[in-house]
Amino acid sequence: MKRTLLEIVLVLSLAAAGYFGWTNLQKGKLATAEIAAIQTKVDVAEELLKDSEKEVETAENALDALEETLDPLKEKALELDAVKAAIANGPLLQDVESLYKKDKKLSVERQLSLGALRMLVNGSDDPSATDAFNKALQMADWGSRKNSICAAQIGLAAAGQKVKVMSECAVQPPGSEAIASHGDPKAHGAAPAASAHSSPAGDKAHGKDVKTADAHAAPHWGYEGAMGPDKWGKEFPTCGKGQSQSPLNIKSPFVKGRISVTADYKAGPLRMLNNGHTIQVNVTPGSKLRIDGVPHDLLQFHFHRPSEEHIDGKPSAMVIHFVHKNAAGKLAVLGVLLKEGNENPGIKTLWANAPAAEGPEVVLDDVSFNPGNLLPREFDFFSYEGSLTTPPCTEGVRFFILKTPVNISREQISGFPFKMNARPVQPQNGRMITSG
């Protein structure tokens, strides 16, 4: 278009020159000046044309670059199409649904698979897919919590539901991993967000698993301020509306209890992580808590400072929560209160290896740890029905709080990398507390 305009301008200028040349010989000088002026205009027009050609070239390059980045995504879309096509006929979903029908209560993981299959077969607006993801989210517990919550939240978001996907669930693009691991054990006083990137060689020497994670994602719930416990209910309704929430202030009157509880914990390689809310030790299968003879597998244990449970209105320096699950999926938490006193040898081992900053699990194959070392000899306890004390605050969790505390030194208390990670005590709402 611009080229055509230029040609017209040129033709006009030549015509003008001719006109002036032939008919206005007297005004020759003037005509020359007019032609020079027109020539200048033509030059400017040509420059403009060159500039716009450059712009087109830049735009074309940008388009090429965009196509290159789209190629891997196209591949992923093709893979997903292949999976969808393979199961679109439905028999797989029917098989799974009839298989799962026999189970009265599906595990979180099975609810998630059911949601995923329904979404693949019936599309993202299938309400039964949303239903399965919702159930999984409600049931997600301490044992498998983060992965399950992420899967359920991503599933619901994909189904167009208004759900906030936790920042921790962000999918890392391949190749973007940074090596992160435990921090300097001496650095425990540091804030949880402090960087604890250490040399890979040092980690290898300790036989640690140095897989990755970005510890800088913003937490979406916490213990203070805009993300504090009184705001948890916005994103996790049970935390706000639940009627059997933990922790409790344990005070009389008590009901005489006849429940027998025994711990049979075994030593195993130390696997621990800083999940941004606490230090958690994941336990190798084999350790059990027997409640009236029914075995409950010890999944993990973790710490709160100060203790979440109060006894007669007073918290202890800290508490350890040992989290168990039985074959029916029922959770049981054994609480061991820590009071300031002598150094605790078990905690010494843990603190020496605990990651000071948030990150993935570290496995210390060369450190054997028996959680039984953290228990008092006496096993009298208070007991009540409660909930997880962190989002999603799932209810149906039996608590056993041992009456006898164990010691922890003042240095060990300050060595715990969280200054305050205790949910306030919750209304008892008529719940009985047994004393046994």
Ligand SMILES: [Zn+2]
């Ligand atoms: Zn806890």
